[in-house]
Amino acid sequence: MSTKRAEYLDCPLCGFEFEKHDTACAHGCPLGRFCKLVCCPNCQYEFPDRPESIGLLQRLFHRPKPPVARPDAIPLTELDEGESSELVCLNCEHPHRRNSLAVYGLVPGSRVVLQQKRPAYVVRVGETELALEAAIACEILVRRV
Amino acid sequence: MRRHENNVAITADRPVGTGQPTLVLVGNPNVGKSVLFSRLTGKYVTVSNYPGTTVEIARGNADIEGESVVVLDTPGVNELAPRTEDARVTCDVLRDYPEATIVQVADAKNLRRALLLTLQLAELRRPQVLVLNMMDELRKSGGRVDTRKLSELLGIPVVPTIATAGMGIQLLRKSLESAAAPRVPVDAASGRGYEQTTKYLAEANKILAQVYAHVRPQRPTFAQRLGSWAMHPIKGLGILALVLYFTFWFVGLLGAGTAVDFLEHVVFGRYVSPWAIRVADAVLPFPHTNHTEVSQYKFQIPLTPTRGIVIAESQRTVLAPTYSIAPGATLGGWTQTRRLAHDFLVGQYGVVTMAISYALAIVLPIVTTFFLVFSLLEDSGYLPRLAIMVNRVFRWMGLNGKAVLPMILGLGCDTMATMTTRILETRKERVITTLLLSLSIPCSAQLGVLLAMIASISFRAALFWLVLNIAIMIGIGWLAAKLMGGDGSDFILELPPMRRPQLSNVFIKTFARLEWYLKEVVPLFILGTAILFVLDKLAVLDKIARLGEPLVTGWLGLPRETASAFLIGFLRRDYGAVYLLDAATGPKAILTPHQVLVSMVTITLFMPCIATLFMISRELGRKTAMWITLFIFPFAFLVGGLVNHIGRLFGL
Numbered sequence: 001m002s003t004k005r006a007e008y009l010d011c012p013l014c015g016f017e018f019e020k021h022d023t024a025c026a027h028g029c030p031l032g033r034f035c036k037l038v039c040c041p042n043c044q045y046e047f048p049d050r051p052e053s054i055g056l057l058q059r060l061f062h063r064p065k066p067p068v069a070r071p072d073a074i075p076l077t078e079l080d081e082g083e084s085s086e087l088v089c090l091n092c093e094h095p096h097r098r099n100s101l102a103v104y105g106l107v108p109g110s111r112v113v114l115q116q117k118r119p120a121y122v123v124r125v126g127e128t129e130l131a132l133e134a135a136i137a138c139e140i141l142v143r144r145v
Numbered sequence: 146m147r148r149h150e151n152n153v154a155i156t157a158d159r160p161v162g163t164g165q166p167t168l169v170l171v172g173n174p175n176v177g178k179s180v181l182f183s184r185l186t187g188k189y190v191t192v193s194n195y196p197g198t199t200v201e202i203a204r205g206n207a208d209i210e211g212e213s214v215v216v217l218d219t220p221g222v223n224e225l226a227p228r229t230e231d232a233r234v235t236c237d238v239l240r241d242y243p244e245a246t247i248v249q250v251a252d253a254k255n256l257r258r259a260l261l262l263t264l265q266l267a268e269l270r271r272p273q274v275l276v277l278n279m280m281d282e283l284r285k286s287g288g289r290v291d292t293r294k295l296s297e298l299l300g301i302p303v304v305p306t307i308a309t310a311g312m313g314i315q316l317l318r319k320s321l322e323s324a325a326a327p328r329v330p331v332d333a334a335s336g337r338g339y340e341q342t343t344k345y346l347a348e349a350n351k352i353l354a355q356v357y358a359h360v361r362p363q364r365p366t367f368a369q370r371l372g373s374w375a376m377h378p379i380k381g382l383g384i385l386a387l388v389l390y391f392t393f394w395f396v397g398l399l400g401a402g403t404a405v406d407f408l409e410h411v412v413f414g415r416y417v418s419p420w421a422i423r424v425a426d427a428v429l430p431f432p433h434t435n436h437t438e439v440s441q442y443k444f445q446i447p448l449t450p451t452r453g454i455v456i457a458e459s460q461r462t463v464l465a466p467t468y469s470i471a472p473g474a475t476l477g478g479w480t481q482t483r484r485l486a487h488d489f490l491v492g493q494y495g496v497v498t499m500a501i502s503y504a505l506a507i508v509l510p511i512v513t514t515f516f517l518v519f520s521l522l523e524d525s526g527y528l529p530r531l532a533i534m535v536n537r538v539f540r541w542m543g544l545n546g547k548a549v550l551p552m553i554l555g556l557g558c559d560t561m562a563t564m565t566t567r568i569l570e571t572r573k574e575r576v577i578t579t580l581l582l583s584l585s586i587p588c589s590a591q592l593g594v595l596l597a598m599i600a601s602i603s604f605r606a607a608l609f610w611l612v613l614n615i616a617i618m619i620g621i622g623w624l625a626a627k628l629m630g631g632d633g634s635d636f637i638l639e640l641p642p643m644r645r646p647q648l649s650n651v652f653i654k655t656f657a658r659l660e661w662y663l664k665e666v667v668p669l670f671i672l673g674t675a676i677l678f679v680l681d682k683l684a685v686l687d688k689i690a691r692l693g694e695p696l697v698t699g700w701l702g703l704p705r706e707t708a709s710a711f712l713i714g715f716l717r718r719d720y721g722a723v724y725l726l727d728a729a730t731g732p733k734a735i736l737t738p739h740q741v742l743v744s745m746v747t748i749t750l751f752m753p754c755i756a757t758l759f760m761i762s763r764e765l766g767r768k769t770a771m772w773i774t775l776f777i778f779p780f781a782f783l784v785g786g787l788v789n790h791i792g793r794l795f796g797l
Contacts, residue, residue: 095339097635102342103223104639105257110346118378120533120546120636127254127286129640131376131533133545136635 011040012047073141076121077134079114085142087112092139101140104128112142167215167242168207168321170234170267172250173258174221175641177278179203181250182218185317189283202238209318217242223258225265226337231568239269246324247273248317253283253290253305260349261342263299268333272324275303276317281310282642287360300328309647338497372643375530385534388527392518398447400514401593404467408444408506419464421497425490429483432474438465466491466498485682494681500674504667511593512662513655515557520654524646529638530551538635541619543626544569545636548578555586560660562586563760570634572765577625579761580773583752584780585618591753594726598745600737610745617750617784638754700786701743702793704735706729711747739792747785752777 055120073088087110092098105125106112115122115129121137123130132140168185170178186205203218219238220231227233239247247266251259259275265274277283277290296303302320306313332344365373374380379752422435440463445453450630470476476484491498522528528550536546548569555562559582566575567584587595599607680689693708728735736744752758752774763772 090339097226099226099337099339099342100635100637102339102346103261104637105261105346107343107346115373116376119376119381120536122376122533122640126257127288128258129250129642131529131546131636131638131640133536133636135635141783 011042011045013045014040014043057069073143075138075139076112076114076123076140076142077117079142079144081114081116084111084113084145086110086145088141088143090139091141092136097136097139101136104130106140111145112140165213165215167217167245168248169217169219169238169242169245170248170250171219171239171262172221172276173223173252173255173262174231174639176221176250176252176259177254177308178218178221178250180553181248181278181306181314182216182275183208184308184311184314185209186216196377197736202234209321215488217245220637222262224262224337224342245271246387247323248276248321249273250278251276254286254288256290257346257349257353260352261345263327264329264331264345264348265337266339267327267329268331270326273301273327274317274320274324275299275301276313277303277305278308280305281307285366285536289358291356291358295352298329298352298355301325309650368645372526372530375527375643376533376640381534382532382726385531388522388531394447395518396511396514396589397596398449398453398591400436400511401596402453403445404514406442407444407506408510409502410440413502413506414440415461415463418466418491418498418502422464422466422491425487429487429490431476431480431484431487433468433470433484436467436469437462438463439463451533466493466495488682489675489678492678494674494678496671496674499677500670501667504670507593508590508670509659509663511548511589513659514657515589516662517651519554519557520651520658521646523652524644524654526641526643529640532638533640538619542581542622543577543629544574544622545634546722547634547636547638548574551578551582552586555582555588556592557589557658559583559588560756560760561658561661563757563764566764573626574634576629576765576769577622579765580625580776581618581622583757583761583773584621584750584777585614587749588753591749593629595745595749598726598741602741602745606738606742610742610749613746613784614749636674657760696782700782700789701747702789703740703744706735707744710744711751739789742792743785743789746780746788750777750781750784 038049055125070140072079076085079085087108090098090101090106092101105128106123110125113124115124119135121132123132123137155350170182172178182203184203185207202220205218206218207214207216217238219235221233222235224232225236225239227236239245247269249259249263249266252263256277259277263273268655275295277292283290290305292303292305302323302325304313304317304320308314330348331342375384426435439460441460442458443455444456444457447453488495490496493499522531531553532546532549535549539546539548542548548566550568551562551565554565560742562582563579566578569575569578599610679685689708691708692707693711694705697703697708697711698705705726707725710728725736725748758770758774761773765773
C-alpha cells in the first residue's frame, strides 16, 4: 500500500478539486502517459499539469489562500461559545484534511456545536467531542441555526 | 504469512499462516477493543482512556464454543485508509488474514462513525459481527439503539456489550457462528476519500434514523463539567497546576523520598546488605575486617522538598560493603579467587550491594509511583485535555499537543516513551519527539536522583537548571523543526469523556508496566555493575577516568572521580546520576554546589540509557539513531562546560 500522499489538482475552469490519477482522460486515452494534459472529471476542461519545478517554487513562496467568502456561510471561528450551527462546507487547503475531518462526522449538513474557543477550538458533532486548532477551525464554514 | 497458490484448496476455510480460525478486532479508537480482547482471551493488554494507545498488535487465544480461536487486537482506526501508522498496521492485518472473521467493536454512543467503518469493512465481503460496546454509557447519556433492527438492516449479528463489566461476552461468543458478510450497498469504486466518506455517512444517517433514539439529559454530569473545566483557558491551568503538584508530591516526594529512604536505608542498608555480606563472609572466607557505618533514618511524610512531618527516627550502626585487610597479610591464589567472588557479590560494586539495591530500592519505588499516577490520569481521560492545554507550546517545537503523551510517559521511562511516539502521525514529529525525549526529559529513576541533588543546591540554582532544560528543549525542538524537511500534522484530537478511573484497571496497568520495566531494567543494572566491577578490578576505571580527565576536570571543572560517573552514564543515565548523587550528598561529599549544578545539567542532557538507544534504532532506523547519539553527547558536554565557565565568570 502506498504511503505517499495523493497529489491533488484544482481545475482552473470550474475550481473542482480532484486527485491526479482521477483525471478523466487517464483511463483509455491512446496517448497514455505521454500526454501532459490533464482533464477535469467535472467539466472535462483540459489543462497542462503543473511541472515539478513550478510546484517547488510555489511551495517556497506559498501564501495561504484567503478564505473563500460565501454569502450564506461564516467560518466556525466566528460563532460564539455554545452556539449551534449547521455545517455548510469544508474549505480546506489540503483535501486529505477534509477527509480526516469527515471521518469524525464533519460533513455538510451535520449539526456542529462550538463549545469553546480557547486554548483550542472544541466542537461537538453528535456524540463526538473534537479539539481543533484555529487554523483548521476557520476552514469549516457553517450557518447559524 | 502469505498465501501460497498451491495450498489454497487446503486452507480454503482456514486462515492463512495459523491453521486456526481467526478473529480480528477492528474499531474506532478508544471504543474498548483492548478490554474486549482481554475478556475473550484472558490476556492483558494495556487499556486506557486515550485514543491510540494500542501501538502493537496483541495476539491471544480464545476458547469459543469448544474451539481454540486466534484473536488479534488492532490499533483503532477511523477509516480504512492507511494514512497513519496505526491505520497502516490495521490494514496490513486485514490483508494478511484474508479468511479471518471481523469483529467490529463500536462505541454505542457514537454509532454514526462506527457505521462509516462498517460500510468500509463491508467492501471486503468477509464474515462480520458488530459489537456495540459501552451500552452503560449510552444509557446514561440518554440514548437507545434498536439492535435487532440494526442487525436486520446490516445483515450481520449485532451484540450489545459492556466489556469492562464482562456483560454480553457470552452472547458474542455464540453469535460468532452466524457472522456474515453485510448486506449493504457499497461503493468501492470511488476509492477512499472525502467523496466516499460523505456518501457512506449519508448512508449511515439513513440507518441511524431507523434504529437510534436519543433524549439528551437536562443537566451535565459532574464528570462532563470537570471535563470542560480541564480545557478551560483559566480553570484548565489551575487543574494542570494541581495535577502537576500532585504528581510531583506523589512521585518526587513520597516515592523518591519516603519510599526510597525506607527501602534504601532500612530494608537494604540494615537488613539485606549486611545479611548478604555475612553470608558471603561465611561462604567465601578470607581474612579481612568489615567496615561499619552509621545509618540514620527518619520516617516522614513530606510536605515540601525540605520539610515534612517526622513520624519516627532511628540510628544504628550497620555493616558497610567496604573492608580492610590486615597490613602485611598475603593472600594465596585460592583466597584471592574467593575474595574476587566475594567482591563481585557484596563488594563496593557488588551485584547485591550495588545493582540489586539500586534497582529495587531506588528505581522501583519511583517508577511504581510514577506509573500509578500515569495510569490514573490515563484512565480518567485527562491526558487529551492536557494535550489541548499545551498545544500552543508544542507548536513552537514543530509538534502538536498530541506529543504530550510520549513526553509525559518519558518522565517515567524514556525507552517506553520512545515506543509510543508511534501515535504521532508524521516521521518528522516522531524524530523530533524522540530527540527531545533523549535530550531533555529525565526518566523517573533519574528524576528522583536529580530531585535529591537539588536539595543540596540553592533554590536559584535549581530554578536555573529547570529553566535551562526547558529552554534547551524548546530551542532544540524549534531548530530541529526548522531544519528538518517533512510535514507536521494537523491538530485534530478526539476527546473521550472523563470517567472515574477503575481502580482495578489502574493497578493491573501499573503492574503490567512494572513487570515490563523490571524485566528490562534489572538485567541492565546487573550488567552495568558487572562492567563496572571488571573495570574497577582491572584498574581500567582509573585509566579511562584519567583519559577523560581534561574533558571532565578542565572543561566541566569537576573532580577526577566523577569521570567514571559519566562513563557509567553512557550505560545508564540514571545509574550515572546515582553515582554523582553519592559524590554530591553522600557521606564523603566531594562536589561543591556549583559542581553539582554542572553535573546535573550534563547528566540530564545525556542519552538516557543503552536500552533507549536500541529502541530508537528499532523505531527510526540505525542512521537516525546514530545522528541523534552523535548530537546528544557532544551537546551535553558543551552545555555543561558553558554552564561551568559562565558560572565561574560571574562567580555564581
